[in-house]
Amino acid sequence: MIKLLLLILPIFVLAQSFMISNIPLPxxxxxxxxxxxxxxxxxxxxLDNDMIFSFLAHANAKLEDKVLxxxxxxxxxxxxxxxxxxxxxxxxxxxLPHNKIGxxxxxxxxxAFAYMMTKSHAFTLKSYKVESENIEDLQTxxxxxxxxGFAYVIAPLxxxxxxxxxxxxxxxxxxxxTINKEDVNSSSPYLLFGGINYHAQSDMLLREAVSPLVIxxxxxxxxxxxxxxxxYRFKNPIPLDKNIPLNIEDEMSVYKDLAPxxxxxxxxxxxxxxxxxxxxxxxxxxxxxxxxxEKITNGxxxxxxxxxxxxxIMSQLTLYDTNATNxxxxxxxxxxxxxxxxxxxxxxxxxxxxxxxxxxxxxxETNSLLGNDIVYDWINYTTTVGVDYFYNEITGxxxxxxxxxxxxxxLYDIELLKPSLSRFIxxxxxxx
Numbered sequence: 001m002i003k004l005l006l007l008i009l010p011i012f013v014l015a016q017s018f019m020i021s022n023i024p025l026p027x028x029x030x031x032x033x034x035x036x037x038x039x040x041x042x043x044x045x046x047l048d049n050d051m052i053f054s055f056l057a058h059a060n061a062k063l064e065d066k067v068l069x070x071x072x073x074x075x076x077x078x079x080x081x082x083x084x085x086x087x088x089x090x091x092x093x094x095x096l097p098h099n100k101i102g103x104x105x106x107x108x109x110x111x112a113f114a115y116m117m118t119k120s121h122a123f124t125l126k127s128y129k130v131e132s133e134n135i136e137d138l139q140t141x142x143x144x145x146x147x148x149g150f151a152y153v154i155a156p157l158x159x160x161x162x163x164x165x166x167x168x169x170x171x172x173x174x175x176x177x178t179i180n181k182e183d184v185n186s187s188s189p190y191l192l193f194g195g196i197n198y199h200a201q202s203d204m205l206l207r208e209a210v211s212p213l214v215i216x217x218x219x220x221x222x223x224x225x226x227x228x229x230x231x232y233r234f235k236n237p238i239p240l241d242k243n244i245p246l247n248i249e250d251e252m253s254v255y256k257d258l259a260p261x262x263x264x265x266x267x268x269x270x271x272x273x274x275x276x277x278x279x280x281x282x283x284x285x286x287x288x289x290x291x292x293x294e295k296i297t298n299g300x301x302x303x304x305x306x307x308x309x310x311x312x313i314m315s316q317l318t319l320y321d322t323n324a325t326n327x328x329x330x331x332x333x334x335x336x337x338x339x340x341x342x343x344x345x346x347x348x349x350x351x352x353x354x355x356x357x358x359x360x361x362x363x364x365e366t367n368s369l370l371g372n373d374i375v376y377d378w379i380n381y382t383t384t385v386g387v388d389y390f391y392n393e394i395t396g397x398x399x400x401x402x403x404x405x406x407x408x409x410x411l412y413d414i415e416l417l418k419p420s421l422s423r424f425i426x427x428x429x430x431x432x
Contacts, residue, residue, distance in 0.1 A: 043055055043063070043065075046058070047071055052075055059072040073362045074362050090124065090395065091125075093145045094108065094109055095128055097132065100132075101158070104178075107377070111384045112125055112387045114363065114366040117366055119391065134164065138164055152390045152394065154177065154386055154387060155174050157179065158179075159183050159221075162184050170190070172190060173192065177386050178194075178195055179193050180195035181195075198331070200414060202330060205302070206328075208351055209302070210299065211272055212295065213231075213272070213302060215302045216303050216305060218281065218306070219279075223278070230274075234272055235272045275295060279313070286313065290317065292320075297322060303329045307337050308341070310338070318343070324349060326351055328352075330353050331353060331378050334352050334376060338419050350418065351418060352417050353414055354416075356378055357412065357413045389401075415427075
C-alpha cells in the first residue's frame with residue numbers, strides 16, 4: 001500500500017490547484033468477482049500481501065476494525081473510487097473573500113476537497129470568490145450560489161463578514177469555520193459556527209494563574225478583546241456552581257451582584273492585580289517593560305500575540321529575569337514552530353490551551369498529500385469538522401468527528417498542554 005501511495009503522490013503534487021475544474025476527476029470502480037466471503041483475517045491477509053484491489057473489492061462498506069477501516073478509506077481516497085450507490089446529491093460551495101483571509105482561501109478549499117476525497121460518493125465542490133465582505137458583494141455571491149443549486153456553504157469570513165451575512169439572512173445552510181457564535185449576534189436557524197472559543201480557553205488557563213497577571217497583546221481587535229476579557233475574568237472568576245454564559249455582557253450582569261468566589265483558591269481577596277501591555281508589530285525590545293520591574297516579578301504572563309512575537313516576548317522574559325510563575329496562551333500559540341524558535345528555558349513553564357483534540361489519521365494523511373495541515377492549524381481543522389457535519393446532514397452517513405453542536409455552535413473539548421523539548425505534552429495540574 002505504501003508503494004502504491006509513493007507512485008500516486010506525484011500525481012497529486014502536479015495536479016494541485018486552487019481552481020476547481022468543471023471537468024470531473026475520473027472514477028475507479030472495483031467489482032468483486034470472488035464468490036467467497038472474506039472476514040477480517042482474510043482482509044488483513046490481502047493487505048499484508050499488498051493485494052490492495054482484492055482488499056477493496058471486499059471492503060465495500062465500513063469495517064468494525066479501526067485499522068482495517070482506515071486502510072479502506074485511504075484506498076478510496078488515493079484511488080478516487082466511485083460509489084455504486086450515488087445516494088443524495090452532494091453539493092457544497094465555498095465562499096472565499098481572498099483579500100481578507102489570504103492563504104486560507106486555498107487551505108480551506110484543500111481541507112474540504114481532502115475530506116471529499118475520502119468518501120466514495122460523487123460530489124460537487126465549487127468555490128465562489130468575493131471581492132469584499134460588504135453586504136452587496138456577499139449578497140451577489142450568495143444569490144449566485146442559490147441559483148447554481150447550492151444549499152450548503154462553507155464560509156471562512158471575518159466577524160464583519162459573518163455579521164453582514166446575518167444581516168442578509170439567506171435561507172441557506174452556512175457554516176463559519178472562523179467565527180465563534182459569541183462574537184456575533186445571530187438567531188438564524190440556518191447559520192452554523194465552528195470557531196474556537198478563546199474565552200473558554202482563557203477561563204481554563206486562568207485557573208493556573210497567580211497575581212500579578214501580566215497580559216501581553218498585539219493591537220489587533222482580537223488581541224484587545226482577549227486582554228479585556230482576561231482582565232475581567234481574572235478579577236471575577238467563575239463560581240463553581242454556575243454555568244458559563246455565552247456572551248460576556250450577559251455574564252457581567254449575572255455575576256455583578258454575587259459574593260466573591262474563586263476557582264483560583266491560592267489567591268487571597270484583593271490580590272487579583274492585572275497589568276496590560278499592548279505591543280505594536282514593530283516593537284522588538286521590551287526592556288522598558290521588563291527590566292527590574294518589581295511589579296511583574298513572579299507573576300503569570302498571558303500572551304495573546306502571533307507565534308513570532310510570542311517567541312520574542314518569551315525570550316525576553318528570561319533575559320530580564322522576570323521569574324515568571326508560568327506563561328499562558330490560547331490556541332494562538334499551539335504551533336510546532338514554538339518548539340524550534342524558543343529555548344526550552346523560555347517555555348519550561350508555559351501552558352497552552354488546545355481544542356484540536358480529535359484526530360483522524362486518514363484525513364490527516366489526505367490533507368498532507370495536498371500540503372495541508374489539520375493537526376495544528378485550527379481553521380483548517382474546523383473547516384474539516386464543518387464539511388463532515390454537512391456530509392452527515394446530506395447523506396445520513398456517520399460523522400467522522402464526535403463534536404457536538406449546541407445552539408448552532410460547535411463545542412470543542414479543551415486540553416492544556418506543555419511545549420516540552422520536542423513536542424506538546426499533557427499538562428499536569430499542580431496543587432498550589
